[in-house]
Amino acid sequence: MKFTKTLAAAAAMGLALSGSAYADADPVKAGFIYVGPIGDLGWTWTHDQGRLAVEAEYGDRVETSYVESVPEGADAERVMSQMARSGVDIIFTTSFGYMDPTINVAAEFPDVAFAHATGYKRAENVATYSARFYEGRYVIGQIAGAMTETNKIGYIASFPIPEVVRGINSAYLAAKSVNPDVEFKVVWVYTWFDPGKEADAANALIEQGVDVIMQHTDSPAAMTIAEEKGVYAFGQASDMSAFGPNAQLTAILDNWGPYYIDRVGAIMDGTWESTDVWDGIGAGMVGIAPFSDKIPADVQALATETIAAIASGELHPFTGPINKQDGTVWLADGEVADDGTLAGLNFYVEGIDGELPN
């Protein structure tokens, strides 16, 4: 009797041990929720590249899964819950519109870690992450300012939200710093993805004498038009030189891989905690593609210097004196914009023509 009991206990212990050993060998599971199809070559594609980077880094120690084209709202909540229930350890929700669904689902699954891109709501098990794309825009703004001959730079913008407004302001300040005569022409297309309309916008801008195009929409349509019309453009989110071998000066790269690798690694070590990451060029979340040889050496040198200065924290794109569009003071001399203001930025800086749509 006593003996059997001991045996049973030992067996139970053995089971428990093998159970935990098994848990160690069990790969960490990471789920990704995408707002578009991975074939969009833009936003979702770059996140999926990040997912693949995680797989490449950890091999068998990680298992990733994803769901594409998930509408923001009830569907997103359901997909997150399903992933959490299926035993996923960490879920990356990669669109602003997933903010409330992420918070809701995370409350129901306290043991699952969530990381929400570009939002501002956090919880014990909900981290947020975003990239300081405006740093990249400062670099390309400088190049654009130096490269334009007509002094007209075109900007294809999606929606008047802080993220986009930040980019326009940053690029303008940079362009202005190297070329005081520079003029920005902003076209709002009210879509993230409509290749036809993006192409039309590029054409309309070129027609207005623009010879350098920037974009804050997802498709490489504008790049193909720039190539055709013989003007310059910058890749958005990924290297688009395949679409504009002559047109692309450089590209801002969304590089989510390092963050995803780091966070999945933290899950493996058991050191994950809710953080608010807003990384830029320094941490490698924002990358700059190799320069085109169309950019003269001195401009390349300047841009390289700027990249280094931003990476080291020496240069902040939003350093005073900067006035708002209406001429009132925003940042005094030497003053640096705080993250809170930047997160909600809803005005143009002085010098940009045109009205910011409300």
Next chain:
Amino acid sequence: MDFSSLNAVAMIVLLIGAATPILLAAIGELVAEKSGVLNLGVEGMMIIGAVTGFITATTTGSPMLGFAGGALGGALVSTLFAFLTQYLHSNQVATGLALTMFGLGLAALMGRNYNGIKPPRTDRLEVPGLSDFPVLGELLFSYDPIIYFSVFLVFAVWWFLNRTRGGLVLRACGENHDAAHSLGYNVQLIRFGAIMFGGACAGLGGAYVSLVRVPQWTEGMTAGVGWIALAIVVFASWKPWRVILGAYMFGGITILQLSLQALGISISGAYLSMTPYIVTIVVLVIMSADRKRASINAPACLGRSFHASH
């Protein structure tokens, strides 16, 4: 405001490029509707054309074969709709919507390995001497062959519908299918053909998007053009020439809106974007209100299934 920098000629050239996919899809849908078939699957057929055209062009290296491939893809996928609605008498509205769903999914599957590729370039048709002529040269002789073809197609459709016996029969099917049947015409077969023609045109329009307008393949790239084509047919009150007018006007509004912004003039994008649809409704109302005229244009049997009684 300084409008002087708005170059009218350049804007017209742009709007014609923007309008051509709509024009192609709309002229095809017009023929289908004239035969009495309402096919709401235009978007699905276009995206299939965009992907098959792209695949054909990149594998063969020939944009012209690409356009043919797009038209063929659109025509093939439209036979699903044609078979279901004509021989299995399924409801046209529901089947058309199902076709759009199916087409969007199938195109995405087919195009999975074609992301990030540049298709062969479609050259403009240069007319020696004329293309370099100021203003008129640019206005008339600066386009790719498909644009000329699209205008020719409108003419051909007009000629076929109004000047040939075949056109008369096709219209008869749309006006009164029972009468056409009793005269000995095979209504189902004629409609089948009209649907396939519509599919080919939509496919060609799709291929124009993926090969010329935004030369690349990305999922969902037609972004609703097929639905606009449906509106244009109504706007045109089923008259081929007015399809050109409608498509170019629609393209014009889009280009004007973007160009005004590029000029630095703030306008409300959303309100301007709804105007084409409101104008279409107004045109439809004006046209329909005159019952005599409406009866000439709008096919009386539009959307109604034909059952031959034995």
Next chain:
Amino acid sequence: MLRLEQRQQPSKLMLYLTPVLAVLTTMAVGGLLFVALGIAPGRAIYLLFIDPFVDSYNLSQLFVKASPLILIAMGLSIGFRAGVWNIGAEGQFIMGALAGGAVGLALWGMTGWWILPLMAVAAALGGALWGLIPALLKIRFNASEILVSLMLVYVAENFLAQMVQGVLRAPDGMGFPESRNLGRNEPTALPDVFPALGINAGGVTMLVLLALAFFLLQKHALGFQIKLTGDSPRAARFAGVKPGVIIALCLGVSGAAAGLAGLFELTGAAGKLTIDFPLGYGFTAIIVAFLGRLNPVGILLAGVVLAGTYIGGENAQFMLKLPAAAVTVFQGMMLFFLLGFEILINYRVKRLRRAV
């Protein structure tokens, strides 16, 4: 050679058998598609067709997805019965959500049981008025309601975009184009009633309205008039039915139903008005209405099955790495088969011998 021969009477057997046949064919052909994509077909089909109806979590989501489809399809089916082709339910869905949402946002900070019902009334009115525009143009000017209602979808979409970037934008939303979260605000949030199946107050309303529609169509004189108008407009006129009244009624009712569905989606599942708020339910519901053969019970079943494939499709994506596009193709195929097999209700297949 095969040919179709019209039956004297629609086949009762086929009425019930064809959907089963269609689903089985879809499984077979879909299975081939999955094999071609290198995905285990049995597992994929299980996830798409069985799992949504047996797994308790999936069940709790079923009516979240199905309710709006069924509610809109119910309204549309009444019109389709009468030969009134409202294909602009998507627009009425948006306008209902906007009208109801605007009321909720205007009363932000207030409490009271009456707020949600008031929003529902506003939503039904908003949807009905948007539906009555094509009705009026049809009655007064003979303009096709198919086309007008479709055009009004785009007008509504653009109007929504304008509103969420303007007056309805959340003041504390950091400038993003979206409204406050009505689903997370006690007085405007739709209460859950039967969470095991995902039925909230909106779902209950849907079921009640569905029962009413059943009663209307089967038992009430008005239902008879509606069906008569659809089957034979001339006979209806002889019977004293006023076509204008029927048109206005059908578009008004279907608009109101779509508007209500919009509000339920807003205050239940979605929470916020955003540019991406409309998910195409208004168009999918047209398919649901036809799959359900314009019959309230059929619509209920069709809505539930389609909702199941949406839920199952998401699961199959992350469990089997099935591409989202393959799920769409699969659904499209199922619709084709369902629509195609319907022929067997009214026709029989006969083998034709050359000697005849």
